[in-house]
Amino acid sequence: MAGVPPMLGFVSKEGVLAALLESPGGPLAGWSGFVFAALAAVLTFAYSAKLIWGGFLDGQGQERWPEDRPLHTTPWAMGVFAALPILAGLPLALWVGVLETPVTRVVEASLPVESVDLYLELWHGVNAELVASLLIFAVGALVIARRRTLFPAAERLTASWDGADVIAALIAPVARFGQTLALLVRADNPTRHLVPILVAASVVLGGGSLVLLTRGMLPERHPGATAGVDLVVLAIMLVSVYVLCRSQSRLAATVALSAIGVAMTIQIFGLGGPDVGLTQLLVEALSILMIMLVLQKLPLRFGRAPRMGQRGALALSLVAGVSAGLGVWALTGRRGRSEIADYYLAxxxxxxxxxxxxxxxxVEFRALDTFGELAVLGMAGVAVVAVLSTVRDRYLDPPPEVDRNYVAPPPVPLRERGTTAYRALEEAWGNAVPMQLLVQxxxxxxxIISAIVFWRGHNSPGGGFIAALIGSSVVALMYLSAATDRQIGPARAPMFLIGGGVVVAALTGVLGLVLAGSFLEPIAGYVLGIKLTTSLIFDVxxxxAVLGLVMAAFNLLGAGSGVERTRERADESSYGELPGPLESSRGESPSQLAARSRTKVGARTTWLADGVPPPAARPAADNAGEQAERTDAPVKEER
Known part of the structure; x- marks a missing residue:
């Protein structure tokens, strides 16, 4: 920030000063901006010096603010990533010319200009910017030398309000308005969250479409936009929606939901979208399987809602459905292809x-959008593991006697143990054998199909996402064919696949930036007469990442009350095989928990840093309560 050479701040400051001299408005405007920027740079140099001298050299903070906690050593992970910009800044400033291409591309993409004349160097010779920098350093050095007099005087001259107060005054009314809006959804009931969204969407989409249709403000629909098969799909959807709304069984509602998804898939294929249709079919199949895994932890039937609430929900659903239908009818099938669509096709x-x-x-024209979606997809998988790692095992999978959702198996009159009828209902391995043969x-x-779809995606329906869904169906079949709950693959494989997939996609972008001058710019070449591009690596x-996310979902959602439960599998996703679930709720690693469990203070304990006294220094009642809490935790069964 101080702009001291040989750091990047010095290059940036000289660039700003040089640009101000060339600003429009004539020499007077340019030199006025130059002088004001130099004075601002003096202030920047001064407060940067105050941060360094006040924080590390003068040492008055502890005496002036004794209520602050004593500083402790920064964790290595935080320190390394905080130091990376500093360590990278010095060599980049010495060879700042390597940044010309990416900075030029950013400027050209941000401003309506055809070309940018950019020249980045640490040394530009003796000029007005260099003289201004020397004056800034001289005044800054004087400020540092007289800091014991100037800093207290400046603090005394400070007004009763500052910039933070102005920002707070501007934010306060907005925050109050936001809190008022939040009252509409401040509840755990999902209905409170859905109602404002559905009402607003119905007013905007339904009302706006109705106005456009009644006033004749829309062009005519293209001929052939509808077909006879649409009525069949509509009938399947209507019946499925009716069953979904009327069913009291969660299993029956899930089956009806899957029928709606299949009908949508048929409609997409009928519209000529094989890529989207295949994606929809595979996502629908995997989603239904995951819903089935969730159902094993929920009651068999839905609870009965108040009759008045059911009527309100029905009315809102009808209004939202009609509004969505009006929007589809009014806004689709009425315009031709856009200019950019014709460009893509041609x-x-x-x-x-x-x-x-x-x-x-x-993967090429809009690869940056796909990369963003990939990052969100990967973060969703990591977030699931992170959230589950904060809930203790006894709350994630409570024992039947305290689980309000537990449903005892219904009594079924069976023949004696060892008969075929008994094994069919009480022993899973017999039912799993046909599925295992099918999986083989x-x-x-x-x-093989996944590999073919992946390879042909550049020229035919397919690609990395669809191929990953096909590969994920193998994971689903392997999970369903197991007679007992067990993880698919190594414990840490899902996180490695998710992180590795995002890293591979990012490195593909960096490769395009270095070799072609643009992030994620595809680079093509021929290998044995076959044209290959880096977008294929991006698809990898x-x-x-998709395969890792599906594996994580099946491993975590499928964990039941057997040998491994949900919390243990979440912990093993990060740390590998463990003897049991961790008793932590703040993301502590096994080594940190082991250090905390030590009763004596040692080199590897963190009692002072965490502000928690060791057991020997606690009252006896606290230690007894902690021991009782550990005793109450469910014990893992023998493997």
Whole structure:
């Protein structure tokens, strides 16, 4: 911030000063801005010096603010990442020319200019900017030398309000308005969250579409936008929605929901979207399986809601459905292809070398959007593990006697133990054998199909995402064919796949930046007469992240009350195989918990840093309560 050479701040400051001299408005405007910027740089130098001298050299903070906690050593992970910009700044300033290309691309993409004349160097010779920098350093050095007089005087001259007070005054009314709006959804009931959203959407979408339709402000629909099969799909959806709304059984509602998804898939295929249709079909199948895993921890039937609430929900659902239907009717099938769509269709195959314009848009033209979605997808998997790692085992999988959702198995009159009827209902292994035989035959075929779909995605329907969903179906089949709850693959494999997939996609972007001058710019070449591009590597990252997310979902959602439960699998996703679930709620690692369990103070204990006294220094009642809490925790069964 002080702009001291040889740091990047010095290069940036000289660039700002040089740009001000060339600003429009004539020499007077340019030199006025130059002088004011130099004075501002003096202030920046002064408060940077105050931060360093006040924080590390003068040492008055502890005496002036004794209520602050004593400083302790920064954790290595935080220190390393905080130091990386500092360590990278010095060599980059010495060879700042390497930043010309990326900075130029950013400026050209941000401003309506065709080209930018940018020249980055640490040394520009003797000029007005260098003289101003020397004056700034001289005044800054004088401020540092006289700091014991100037800093207290400046603090006494400070007004009763400052910039933080102004910002707080501006934020306060906005915060009060936000708190008033939050009252609409301040409840755990999802209905309170859905109602404002559905009402607003119905007013905007339904009301706006109705106005456009009644006033004749919309063009005519294209011929052939509807077909006879649409009525069949509509009938399937209406029946499925009715069953979904009327059913009291969670299992029956899930089956009806899956029928709606299948009908949507048929509609998408009928509209000529094989990529989207195949994606929808695979996502629908995997989602229903995951819902089934969740159902094993929920009551068999829905609770009965108040009759008045049911009527209100029905009315709101009808209004929202009609509004959505009006919006679809009014806003689709009435305009031609846009200019950018025609450009993709006409020039996409020539530019990318691929005939599947859908896939080339996703991994080449709009690869940055896909990379953002991939990062969100990966963060969702990491967030699931992180959230589950903060809930203790006895709350995630409570024993039946305290679980309000527990439903005892219904009594079924069976024949004696050892008979076929008894094994069919009481022993899972017999029912799993046919599925295991099916997996042995279909898993290799699905792997081959996944590879083919991945390879052909540039020219035919397919790509990394669809291929990953096909590969994930192998994970689903392997999980369903197991006679007992067990993890699929190594414990840490899902996190490695998610993180590795995002890293591979990011490195592909960096490769394009270095070799082609643009982040995620595809680089093409021929290998044995076959044209290959780096977008194929990008698709590898997509494949790995999607596969890791599905594996994490099955391993965590499928954990029941057997040998491994949900919390243990969440912990093992981060730390590998463990003897049991960790008794932590703040993300402590096994080594940290082991250090905390030591009764004596040692080099590896963190009692002072955590502000928690060791057991020997606590009252006896506290130690007894902690021991009782550990005793109450459920004990893991023998493997």
């Amino acid at each position: 020039n996409g195959p020539e530019i990318t070398g691929g005939d599947n314009v859908v896939n080339t848009i996703l 035959a279909t898993a290799p075929l699905l792997v 990252g997509v494949y790995a």
